Amino acid sequence: MPFSRQEYEAVVIGSGPNGLSAAITIAEAGRSVLLIEGQETIGGGARSAELTLPGFLHDVCSSVYPMAVWSPFFRRLPLAQYGLEWVHPAAPLAHPLDDGSAVILERSVEQTAQNLGNDGGRYIRLMGPLISAWPKLESSVQNPFSFPAHPFAAMRFGLTVLRSASSLARHAFRGERARALLAGLAGHAVLPLERVPSAAFGLVLGIIAHTQGWPFARGGSQTIVNALARHLGSLGGEIAAGTPISSLEQLPRARLILCDITPRQLLTIAGSQFPAAFRRKLERYRYGPGVCKLDWALDGPIPWKAAECGRAGTVHLGGTFAEIAASERDVWYGRHSERPFVLLAQPTLFDGTRAPAGKHTAWAYCHVPNGSNVDMADAIEKQIERFAPGFRGLILKRSVRVAASLEGYNPNLIGGDIGGGTADLEQFLLRPTRRLYRTPAKGIYLCSSSTPPGPGVHGLCGHLAARAALKDLSQKRGFGAS
Numbered sequence: 001m002p003f004s005r006q007e008y009e010a011v012v013i014g015s016g017p018n019g020l021s022a023a024i025t026i027a028e029a030g031r032s033v034l035l036i037e038g039q040e041t042i043g044g045g046a047r048s049a050e051l052t053l054p055g056f057l058h059d060v061c062s063s064v065y066p067m068a069v070w071s072p073f074f075r076r077l078p079l080a081q082y083g084l085e086w087v088h089p090a091a092p093l094a095h096p097l098d099d100g101s102a103v104i105l106e107r108s109v110e111q112t113a114q115n116l117g118n119d120g121g122r123y124i125r126l127m128g129p130l131i132s133a134w135p136k137l138e139s140s141v142q143n144p145f146s147f148p149a150h151p152f153a154a155m156r157f158g159l160t161v162l163r164s165a166s167s168l169a170r171h172a173f174r175g176e177r178a179r180a181l182l183a184g185l186a187g188h189a190v191l192p193l194e195r196v197p198s199a200a201f202g203l204v205l206g207i208i209a210h211t212q213g214w215p216f217a218r219g220g221s222q223t224i225v226n227a228l229a230r231h232l233g234s235l236g237g238e239i240a241a242g243t244p245i246s247s248l249e250q251l252p253r254a255r256l257i258l259c260d261i262t263p264r265q266l267l268t269i270a271g272s273q274f275p276a277a278f279r280r281k282l283e284r285y286r287y288g289p290g291v292c293k294l295d296w297a298l299d300g301p302i303p304w305k306a307a308e309c310g311r312a313g314t315v316h317l318g319g320t321f322a323e324i325a326a327s328e329r330d331v332w333y334g335r336h337s338e339r340p341f342v343l344l345a346q347p348t349l350f351d352g353t354r355a356p357a358g359k360h361t362a363w364a365y366c367h368v369p370n371g372s373n374v375d376m377a378d379a380i381e382k383q384i385e386r387f388a389p390g391f392r393g394l395i396l397k398r399s400v401r402v403a404a405s406l407e408g409y410n411p412n413l414i415g416g417d418i419g420g421g422t423a424d425l426e427q428f429l430l431r432p433t434r435r436l437y438r439t440p441a442k443g444i445y446l447c448s449s450s451t452p453p454g455p456g457v458h459g460l461c462g463h464l465a466a467r468a469a470l471k472d473l474s475q476k477r478g479f480g481a482s
């Protein structure tokens with residue numbers, strides 16, 4: 001047996017941000033915990049590697065961390081002590097347009113409004129009340145199944161955000177600049193913009209941009225999971241990497257098994273423990289579109305036509321609301337968009353540790369149909385050239401990962417789906433089933449981004465799943481899984 005002990009109180013399968021957070025929560029409760037990772041390195045969607053040339057460090061998956069700085073769980077951990085430093089670009093986001101200008105989402109709502117022409121006042125009237133109410137609402141968003149501390153504020157917030165981005169854009173704004181900004185933000189939902197709750201993703205990301213920012217992790221995303229792992233170690237938790245789990249029989253004895261994996265893998269590993277009805281529910285769980293991911297080593301900074309894009313860590317490329325909506329609709333219905341909506345990050349403008357002096361990296365992806373084998377490099381680079389002519393001339397080397405290949409890198413990325421399953425209305429809150437973290441098999445829990453509050457690096461799925469497991473254990477409801 002590759003583990004130092006034959007028995008632990010808890011075993012966690014998968015060392016993504018949620019697996020690490022689950023293990024930390026268990027260890028904080030004074031329980032012994034072993035975290036098992038299939039790959040040789042820990043971290044899941046938060047690893048960094050030299051994907052192009054020596055000396056150029058790239059974030060293999062996630063790169064920009066609004067949800068991490070917002071996460072109350074991460075905020076209370078001593079991660080700075082273990083080497084994690086957030087780097088805030090001057091502005092969270094830029095959205096260039098074909099007239100050569102760019103909408104800049106600034107930390108200040110008022111400054112952002114100045115970018116939006118006649119919609120400036122409307123933007124303040126939309127975001128202002130949401131941001132003022134945010135401190136009262138955060139806990140409901142972080143833990144949607146706790147009774148809201150401020151039920152009326154939560155209801156008002158729900159009524160504003162639980163709609164489609166296209167309905168919000170139509171009702172809240174008159175001009176293209178504000179609508180385009182909203183389209184880019186809502187595009188993170190990986191849903192058609194006509195679908196509920198695409199507006200919720202856009203508004204929550206916008207609120208966090210104004211309240212907490214969209215930082216990078218200095219030195220790359222790996223520093224986040226390394227800090228989590230060091231904290232886990234300080235609490236006595238153990239980690240065994242390089243150990244893919246395909247059956248519960250591989251595990252040491254444990255009263256709790258927390259799985260940082262998606263429903264499809266849970267069925268393979270533990271399906272025999274579940275009644276047929278629960279298995280069917282997991283089989284019906286839906287995965288969304290995938291992504292085609294690119295990284296570049298560059299000879300210089302990206303030559304944006306709108307120079308102010310250089311102040312932003314993230315740049316949304318796709319032009320108008322209508323164009324981004326068409327691109328996301330195409331993908332949803334199984335087509336590759338010719339002019340895809342591209343999410344781009346330019347970390348080395350703000351963090352010089354990731355590339356040789358004077359050189360840069362860029363990170364980008366676009367949505368594609370689930371399981372796609374199509375290399376979108378040409379379409380993505382055309383979108384960048386459209387707003388930054390001369391970009392291609394700076395490329396020293398590129399790395400391309402098509403959607404179908406991502407699952408080989410991390411088995412949670414089913415068909416290249418980076419969200420752990422579609423987050424449409426049905427699977428937005430009640431994911432993957434009404435039981436959320438729990439399964440009918442005592443002692444077996446799901447703790448990945450396929451549980452609430454869903455995708456992103458914030459650790460809350462892992463933390464909340466571990467709290468549910470610890471509660472069951474203290475009430476003697478969590479035995480007999482091993």
Ligand SMILES: Cc1cc2nc3c(=O)[nH]c(=O)nc-3n(C[C@H](O)[C@H](O)[C@H](O)COP(=O)(O)OP(=O)(O)OC[C@H]3O[C@@H](n4cnc5c(N)ncnc54)[C@H](O)[C@@H]3O)c2cc1C
Nearest residue numbers: 014016017018038044045061062063064245448449456457
């Ligand atoms: C290209 C890309 C870009 C992204 N960009 C961002 C971003 O900028 N900001 C952001 O917040 N989020 C982003 N995300 C999403 C973010 O990475 C995920 O939401 C987050 O990592 C989910 O964490 P998790 O712990 O649930 O799962 P994961 O991070 O996927 O970790 C799961 C871990 O479990 C391991 N595992 C799986 N099966 C087994 C098994 N059978 N045995 C042992 N180990 C196993 C995997 O190897 C992996 O290490 C991005 C994701 C991708 C892929």
